[in-house]
Amino acid sequence: MDTSSDEDEVIAYLLGDLDAIARDALDARFAAEPSLAEMAMAIEDDLLVEYARDGLPSQIRARVEKAYSETPARRARLDAAYAFLNSIPRTGRVEPRPRPAAKRTRYFIGSLLATAALLLAVWLPSRKNPENPHIGSDASFELEAGQTRSGAGRQIMLPAGARTIEFQLRQQNRPDLRYWRASLGTVERPASWSGPASSRDRLVVIAVPASVLAPGDYTLRLFGGDAGTDMPERATYYFRIE
Amino acid sequence: MGNREKTETPPSSEWLSLLDSDPPAASDKYSELSRGLVRYFEWNRCFEPEDMAQETLLRGFRRLKEGASITIGDPRGYFWGIAYNVLREGWKPSREVSIEDREFPVADSEFRRLNRAEQSIFLRECQDALDAKEKEMLIAYAEGRGAEWGGRNGIEPGALRLRIHRLRQRLERQATGAWEIKTKRGGSFRHI
Numbered sequence: 021m022d023t024s025s026d027e028d029e030v031i032a033y034l035l036g037d038l039d040a041i042a043r044d045a046l047d048a049r050f051a052a053e054p055s056l057a058e059m060a061m062a063i064e065d066d067l068l069v070e071y072a073r074d075g076l077p078s079q080i081r082a083r084v085e086k087a088y089s090e091t092p093a094r095r096a097r098l099d100a101a102y103a104f105l106n107s108i109p110r111t112g113r114v115e116p117r118p119r120p121a122a123k124r125t126r127y128f129i130g131s132l133l134a135t136a137a138l139l140l141a142v143w144l145p146s147r148k149n150p151e152n153p154h155i156g157s158d159a160s161f162e163l164e165a166g167q168t169r170s171g172a173g174r175q176i177m178l179p180a181g182a183r184t185i186e187f188q189l190r191q192q193n194r195p196d197l198r199y200w201r202a203s204l205g206t207v208e209r210p211a212s213w214s215g216p217a218s219s220r221d222r223l224v225v226i227a228v229p230a231s232v233l234a235p236g237d238y239t240l241r242l243f244g245g246d247a248g249t250d251m252p253e254r255a256t257y258y259f260r261i262e
Numbered sequence: 263m264g265n266r267e268k269t270e271t272p273p274s275s276e277w278l279s280l281l282d283s284d285p286p287a288a289s290d291k292y293s294e295l296s297r298g299l300v301r302y303f304e305w306n307r308c309f310e311p312e313d314m315a316q317e318t319l320l321r322g323f324r325r326l327k328e329g330a331s332i333t334i335g336d337p338r339g340y341f342w343g344i345a346y347n348v349l350r351e352g353w354k355p356s357r358e359v360s361i362e363d364r365e366f367p368v369a370d371s372e373f374r375r376l377n378r379a380e381q382s383i384f385l386r387e388c389q390d391a392l393d394a395k396e397k398e399m400l401i402a403y404a405e406g407r408g409a410e411w412g413g414r415n416g417i418e419p420g421a422l423r424l425r426i427h428r429l430r431q432r433l434e435r436q437a438t439g440a441w442e443i444k445t446k447r448g449g450s451f452r453h454i
Binding site for chain 2: 111
């Protein structure tokens with residue numbers, strides 16, 4: 021297997037740039053060489069994670085966007101890349117990758133302009149949203165327990181277009197608990213949303229659909245326990261959506 | 263996803279034994295195979311990739327049961343060959359649902375309908391079980407330091423990409439299982 025040319029061909033295939041004959045030939049090769057199909061899956065994963073990480077030159081990024089908006093399943097595949105990337109804890113040593121533009125493939129052979137665009141693409145979003153430089157349209161906010169809505173309570177401005185908001189809840193009492201759940205409400209609607217949470221170090225993380233977060237004052241109650249059936253309240257958080 | 267009823271119950275051991283005599287190995291092979299077939303139909307811009315993967319699995323297993331044998335070295339190729347034919351003949355899902363259709367679920371189809379933050383939570387939970395080296399690799403990859411990490415550990419970029427892919431497949435399988443358990447326990451991710 022000529023890995024380098026196969027890689028180029030697979031990327032062209034994924035982005036819809038092969039003609040019908042070449043495409044058919046590659047489809048047939050997957051049956052003859054299943055390891056090539058696995059390699060294609062790995063290349064696709066890598067390409068989409070790179071996209072989610074803002075690591076692609078703008079022209080490749082645009083082609084990925086086009087190719088992965090063609091069917092619901094392909095859109096879901098791109099969403100899964102964000103989900104995977106966002107699930108990985110970071111050390112903070114994020115570096116832009118020189119690999120795609122410099123040597124990975126002819127698809128990524130770019131000019132100095134493309135490299136500059138890449139650096140800007142990584143740098144600018146991180147300036148705009150320092151709390152969550154990797155999530156694209158979503159956002160993440162950290163909350164301290166017990167702060168009141170008036171005064172010290174967290175004031176939150178949701179980014180336009182966000183679909184899901186992640187809250188990282190600080191809690192000091194029982195970081196060892198296995199099961200967590202959160203309930204969100206307003207004065208008018210005390211239980212407008214509830215969902216599971218997961219713990220990481222001293223943070224408990226929940227994901228809330230942005231559609232339930234209209235402007236207003238919110239109370240978020242956190243429940244935790246060692247068994248899924250017995251989960252007393254562990255902390256309360258207050259915040260305001262501007 | 264067409265009109266077929268989906269189930270998370272794996273195929274019966276009778277079917278799975280056609281892939282491998284060892285049940286856990288057969289189950290893993292089935293999962294890997296079904297996920298790969300879904301990808302194949304996605305790559306070809308099919309609107310019903312999961313139904314088409316099911317059809318492929320149904321045809322392949324049925325033929326094996328009828329006495330066909332896999333003549334190529336890697337059994338995956340046998341199913342990919344059938345997928346190629348399913349695609350070329352323009353197969354479309356039927357409104358009829360047979361018992362056999364329900365025998366071949368696509369493992370993560372429901373999980374992938376969760377939004378990205380919900381998926382992230384389950385994937386993150388599953389990372390607790392990774393060993394230290396795997397976590398280090400994953401973090402380096404996520405931070406764009408994969409090539410540097412691979413260089414220090416003697417792993418070529420292509421091999422690193424494959425390792426990450428397999429690790430991710432494993433995490434997604436586990437996350438799907440965790441999600442199913444929590445959903446059955448009491449309506450996770452419900453709006454109330």
